[in-house]
Structure formats: structure tokens, C-alpha cells
Amino acid sequence: MQLHPGHKVGLTGANGAGKSSIFAMLRGELHPEKGDLEIPAGWVVAHVAQETPALSIPAIEFVLDGDVELREIESILLEAEANHQGELIAELHQRLTDIGGYSAKARAAELLNGLGFSQDALRQPVSTFSGGWRVRLNLARALMCRSDLLLLDEPTNHLDLDAVIWLESWLQSYRGTLLLISHDRDFLDAIVNHIAHIEQQTLTLYRGGYSDFERQRAEKLALQQAMFEKQQRKVAHLQSYIDRFRVQATKARQAQSRIKALERMEMISAAHVDSQFSFEFRAPVATPDPLLVLDNMSVGYGDTPLISHLELTVRPGERIGLLGKNGAGKTTLIKLLAHVLAPLSGKRVEGKDLNIGYFAQHQLEQLRPDESPLQHMMKLDPLTREQEHLNYLGGFDFRGDMARSPCANFSGGEKSRLALALLIWTRPNLLLLDEPTNHLDLEMRHALTLALQDFEGGVILVSHDRALLRATCDQFILVADGKASQFDGDLEDYSRWLNEQRIKEKQASQSQVVVKSNKNERAINKAERQARIAERRPLLKELERVERDMAQWQTDKKACDDRLGDGTLYTAPDKAALQQLLKTQAELAGKLEAAEERWLALHEQLEAMPEIN
Numbered sequence: 001m002q003l004h005p006g007h008k009v010g011l012t013g014a015n016g017a018g019k020s021s022i023f024a025m026l027r028g029e030l031h032p033e034k035g036d037l038e039i040p041a042g043w044v045v046a047h048v049a050q051e052t053p054a055l056s057i058p059a060i061e062f063v064l065d066g067d068v069e070l071r072e073i074e075s076i077l078l079e080a081e082a083n084h085q086g087e088l089i090a091e092l093h094q095r096l097t098d099i100g101g102y103s104a105k106a107r108a109a110e111l112l113n114g115l116g117f118s119q120d121a122l123r124q125p126v127s128t129f130s131g132g133w134r135v136r137l138n139l140a141r142a143l144m145c146r147s148d149l150l151l152l153d154e155p156t157n158h159l160d161l162d163a164v165i166w167l168e169s170w171l172q173s174y175r176g177t178l179l180l181i182s183h184d185r186d187f188l189d190a191i192v193n194h195i196a197h198i199e200q201q202t203l204t205l206y207r208g209g210y211s212d213f214e215r216q217r218a219e220k221l222a223l224q225q226a227m228f229e230k231q232q233r234k235v236a237h238l239q240s241y242i243d244r245f246r247v248q249a250t251k252a253r254q255a256q257s258r259i260k261a262l263e264r265m266e267m268i269s270a271a272h273v274d275s276q277f278s279f280e281f282r283a284p285v286a287t288p289d290p291l292l293v294l295d296n297m298s299v300g301y302g303d304t305p306l307i308s309h310l311e312l313t314v315r316p317g318e319r320i321g322l323l324g325k326n327g328a329g330k331t332t333l334i335k336l337l338a339h340v341l342a343p344l345s346g347k348r349v350e351g352k353d354l355n356i357g358y359f360a361q362h363q364l365e366q367l368r369p370d371e372s373p374l375q376h377m378m379k380l381d382p383l384t385r386e387q388e389h390l391n392y393l394g395g396f397d398f399r400g401d402m403a404r405s406p407c408a409n410f411s412g413g414e415k416s417r418l419a420l421a422l423l424i425w426t427r428p429n430l431l432l433l434d435e436p437t438n439h440l441d442l443e444m445r446h447a448l449t450l451a452l453q454d455f456e457g458g459v460i461l462v463s464h465d466r467a468l469l470r471a472t473c474d475q476f477i478l479v480a481d482g483k484a485s486q487f488d489g490d491l492e493d494y495s496r497w498l499n500e501q502r503i504k505e506k507q508a509s510q511s512q513v514v515v516k517s518n519k520n521e522r523a524i525n526k527a528e529r530q531a532r533i534a535e536r537r538p539l540l541k542e543l544e545r546v547e548r549d550m551a552q553w554q555t556d557k558k559a560c561d562d563r564l565g566d567g568t569l570y571t572a573p574d575k576a577a578l579q580q581l582l583k584t585q586a587e588l589a590g591k592l593e594a595a596e597e598r599w600l601a602l603h604e605q606l607e608a609m610p611e612i613n
Helices: 019-026 059-064 068-082 086-098 101-114 131-144 161-172 185-191 210-222 225-248 252-270 330-337 361-366 373-380 386-394 400-404 412-425 442-454 466-472 491-522 526-564 576-608
Strands: 008-013 045-047 149-153 177-181 194-199 202-207 292-301 304-314 319-323 345-350 356-359 430-434 458-462 475-480 483-487
Touching: 008 019, 008 185, 008 210, 019 149, 019 177, 045 131, 059 101, 059 131, 068 086, 068 101, 086 101, 086 576, 101 131, 101 161, 131 149, 131 161, 161 185, 161 491, 177 185, 185 210, 185 466, 194 210, 202 210, 292 330, 304 330, 304 483, 319 330, 319 466, 330 430, 330 458, 356 412, 361 412, 373 386, 373 400, 373 412, 386 400, 386 412, 412 442, 442 466, 458 466, 466 491, 475 491, 526 576
Parallel strands: 008 177, 008 194, 045 149, 149 177, 319 458, 319 475, 356 430, 430 458
Antiparallel strands: 194 202, 292 304, 292 345, 475 483
């Protein structure tokens, strides 16, 4: 395979196919056993670190460390200034200008803001952030690096939808070569222009996005008669579902968006007919109507409500997606519905025989590491035959020895699959799913999407996977500004809403800065004035020294020039004096040039500082 500068490539393949091994090889952690790997010698390769030490430095400084050259220049510059190396100082300042060093802190702040960090969080020590937020810090640090090759392995796993949309936009404008592992088809489609797919120990490069790859692979598989027949049965099943939904649809814009997504599912299914995953939700024992009613409810932490005046009715067959920015309260609302959080006020009415199936990331922690998937199933339902449990687990790709192996060493994706299998077996009639696709690969996400379409109960879903939201949800609730209300639009409308909110926040922030600046200008006290004087003092002192040196060197150079103007110097048999004078003249000219550049730089720094009133 040959990649060219500027290529953006999605690396896909089943779990265990070798995607992470290819990344390790490109990072130099694994070496080819055969063949050649060629990367331009001068290329900078960036990737997201797996671990984040509990550092005491502020988050923004940790991110700035991602630009190694910037930090090296800053370190050398401090030493050069301490040693008064004028020529080197001028060169370093020019290099800082070339690499955008003076705007680096603003770029780092923009990265952190896009990934969901508040302004206050920029100054917090790295050690104060939780695991998920440290992953975001590592991602921001990798993006801060001015890389030629960027390696991203599942960068959206710990992001919410608004951060995913921001990252998608950032990567679209990335100028280097990108190699991306992701199980989010919408994310891949928006960014990549090639797909490198690993199948049967072979790497094949396809031109186009992920949807193009699915189409090409579907056409390839359709040539095989057995696969073609299986494909047609699945397409017929999906078509019947589309036809049924088309009749029931009530919300025009959302309905049309979802119908288009379902029609696209036909081609997607064709590309996944050989998937190792195949399951469906067991029919609920009962489906009360309504399943759940919340009346004028408030929920929050302590006595402070995060969401107030909540009105919600969930009925069988409804598919509700929760939208909202990070921290707005989506997970809080899910926890309220799941009885994890008690309401601060309001009334809750549950349908008779309501059976809630709740999936969240902490569910993985409740798995018993020393027990196998089969043992988990037997404890959950000891009356069912072992073989029936094994058949069921096979649909989640727990087959053979794996079904009987302790889950302690399972990957995140395998644990998520097991947690889903256990939840589905309980036959819930209301599903509460909080980021169910984290760690799941594309094949399993596709199988989950198909299973949710046939589920008879109600679904409330939080996910950053737009393909899952589009194909599953027929209505959305926007959690924002302390409320949860119907969102009249589709995911494209939500993306526009997010952009409008960012623009408003930026304008409000700029207004606050102007107001604060005006107030500070009117209320500068003696301590502030002294601080400004102290800030200017070393620059003024250095400026005075530079001017003194320049005056001396100009005097010396004039004397040197006058001596070189003597014609007898050139006719003398001994040329040593002439050579020494020429050397001295060149050295003085170099010193003066560097000093003049430093003199200009010092004046620019002083002019950029606030005036002292």
C-alpha cells in the first residue's frame, strides 16, 4: 500500500485483524518481519498517548507540550536571553514567528474548548481530571502537534456528540496525512477519502469514504450466489420494516430523515451479510401503554436542579434520542429514568409490569471478572438449558472456548457486548441506553441497529453515533438551559444549532472581555501599576544595554572603516593587518545587525504592553 501526503485514510477490519499492530509499526514500536516500511525521514508522527500521568501542570500547558519544537525553542530562548546572545535571540524569535508560536496558547485553548473543556478548566492541574477527560487531554495534545502523519485510534470513544462534530470539522481541515481507526461510519464518511480494509490477513485500499467502501464490498460479495441469497432475504426484511414505518410516521422532517437512513441500510446490510453478530431483542412479557409518565419533574444534585419542569411520556414503539451539549444533563436524565437518581420534585407514574433495561458504561464494572459469559448467563437465568445460553451468546460472537473463558482479560468491546447480551436477556420493555456503542466495532453496531428497529418496547438513547441515531430514533429531545424539550428537527438541524450556540458564546465571551477590560482600565490600582512597571523593567534594561553596545560597536566599526580607507594598507607586503581588520569589520557588522533586530523586537514588545497611566 502506498499513501501520499494529504491522504485521509480510514483503517477498518474486525477486532483482532491487526489495525492497532499497523499503528504500532508506524510508531516504531513494532518492526516488520518481512518487507519494507518507508516513511520520509523528516516527518513528525503524532498519536494519542494511552496513559496520562497525574501531573500538577495546568491542562493548557500539558496540551502546549504537544508541540515539541515550540517547547524546545522557548527553552533555548530563555537560556539565550540569560546569556545575552543577541544574534541567536533574533533567530529564535523569527523561528517562533514561522511556526505560529505567538498564537500557540490561543490554538491550545481553542482545541480544549472544542473538546468540551470550560475556560476555568484550562488552568486546572492535569491530576484533577477523571479518566475520560484525561483521554480528551491526550487527544488535544496530539492535535496540538504540527504533525505530518496523524494516527488516531477510536478518537470519539470518550466524546459526546457536540465534541465529535467539532473534531470532525477540525480533521477535515487538517493538512497532513491522517490514518484513522473508527467504528463511527458517519465520522469516517465526513473525513476520509480512502478506506484501508483488513480482511483475511490482506490489506486492501479502497477509494472514497466508508459508504463507498460498503457499496464496493457489497457488489463484490453479491457475486457469490450464497451470499447474494442471504442478502436478498435481509433486504426484504428491511423493506418490510421501512414500509411499516412509512405508514406510522407522524413527524414529517424527522420521518423523512429516518426513512432515508433506513433505505440506505439496504446497501449497508449488503456489505455486512457475513457479520459474526446476529441477535434480536426478546419479546417483552408485557408492554403497558404508556410505559412511563413524568409530570413537572425536577432533577439535579443536592438541592440544585439541573433540569426543571420536565414533562415526558414514553409509549411502546417510541424511539427518543437525547441531544444536548456536554454537561447539559443528558446522563442525569437517563439516571432519573433508571431510578439511579431520585427527583427533587414532581410526579412519576409507571405502567404496570414496567421492566427497564439500563445500559451505561459503569455496567461493565459490574461484570464478575473471574466468571465466563456462560456463568453470567446461568446466574441470570438458571432455569434455561446451558445449550440455549450458548446459542444465544454465539449471536454476540462468544463462541467455543470464549463463552467459557473468564471475562477478566476481555477487551472493552467484548465486555460491552456481554453487558448488552445480559441486558437483552431480561426482556425489558423500556430501554435506556447511554452511549451503548463505545468500544463496539462497526459489525456489532450494525447488528445493534437492526435489533433496535424490531424492538417492540420504548427506547431512550444517548449516543455520539449519528448513524445509530438516524436509523433508530423518530424523535429527539434537546437538553439545554435547564430544560428538556422536543427538538423539531433532525441531526443536521442540531449540528446547525450547535454552531449557532458556539457563535453566541464566542460573541458573549468577547463582550465580557471588553467590559472587563474597560472596568480594569478605570480601576487600575497601585499594585497593578507596579506590576506593569516590573514587567517592563527587564526589557527597558536590556534595551539600554543594546543601545549602549550598538553605540560602542558603531564607533569601533567607524574606526575600522577609516583604517580600511587607507590605500597603503593594501600595498603593504604583510597582509596580516588587512585580514585582521576585514575580519573585525565583518564581526562588528554582524553584531550590529543582530543588535538592531533585537532593538526592534524589544520596542515591539514594549509597544504591545499596556501603557502605564
